[in-house]
C-alpha cells in the first residue's frame with residue numbers, strides 16, 4: 001500500500017462513481033446487480049475516507065440526467081438508495097458521520113425524501129466527516145437555482161447587483177458552507193465531468209481510472225490519494241511562488 005502523508009490529504013474528496021452498468025453487462029448480469037455491487041464500494045470508500053480523517057466526502061450517486069434512464073433502472077436505483085441509507089445510518093452514528101444532500105430534492109420520490117430527512121436529522125449533531133450525496137444533481141441546474149434565488153433577493157431588496165461577489169454567489173449554491181473539492185476521482189475510464197459541481201471544481205485536481213466502480217478497491221483509493229499528494233497546486237501562481245509559500249508556512 002502507498003505511504004500517505006496524513007498532513008496532505010484532500011480536505012474535500014469528491015467521487016463520480018461510474019461503471020456499475022458496464023461492470024454487470026461484462027458479466028452477463030443485469031445492470032442493477034452492478035449498482036448493488038457499487039453500493040459495497042460506497043461502504044468501503046466512506047469507511048476509508050472517515051478513517052483517514054478526510055473532512056468532506058461528496059459522492060455523485062444520481063444525476064439530474066439519470067432520470068432519463070429506463071424507468072425500471074431508475075426505480076431500482078431509488079429502492080437501493082433507500083435501503084442503503086436505512087442500513088447504514090447506525091454505522092454513520094458509530095463513525096460520527098453527518099449526512100448531507102445536494103441536488104433537486106423536489107424530483108425525488110416522497111419515500112426517498114422521508115428516508116433522507118430521517119438520516120439527516122439523526123446524524124445532524126455528528127462532528128466527524130460530512131458525507132454529501134449528490135442526488136438528482138446537475139451543476140447547471142444548481143447554478144440556475146442559485147441565480148433564481150439571488151434574483152429573488154434582489155427583487156425583494158435584500159441585496160443589490162453590486163453585492164454579488166464569488167463568496168456571496170457560493171453561499172446560494174447547494175454546497176453553501178462546504179469547501180470546494182480538492183480532489184475528484186472518476187472511475188470507469190470516462191474523462192468528463194458530466195455536469196457535476198461545475199462551479200466548485202474550478203481548481204480541483206482531477207483523477208481518472210479505468211476501473212469500474214464495483215471493482216474500485218482500498219488499494220486503488222490509496223493509489224489515487226498518493227497521486228494527489230504528488231501534485232503541485234498553483235491556483236494561477238508560479239511554481240516558485242508556491243515553493244516560497246510552502247517554505248514560509250513550514251518555517
Ligand code: IPE
Pocket residue numbers: 017018019020021022023061062063066077188
Ligand atoms: C454509475 O454507473 C451509477 C449511476 C450513474 C447511477 P452507471 O450506471 O453509469 O454505469 P455505466 O456507466 O452504464 O457502466
Ligand code: IPE
Pocket residue numbers: 016017018019060061062063066190192194
Ligand atoms: C455520472 O455518470 C453520474 C453519476 C455517476 C451518478 P453517468 O454515467 O450518468 O455519466 P455519462 O452519461 O456517462 O456522462
Ligand code: MG
Pocket residue numbers: 018019020
Ligand atoms: Mg455511467
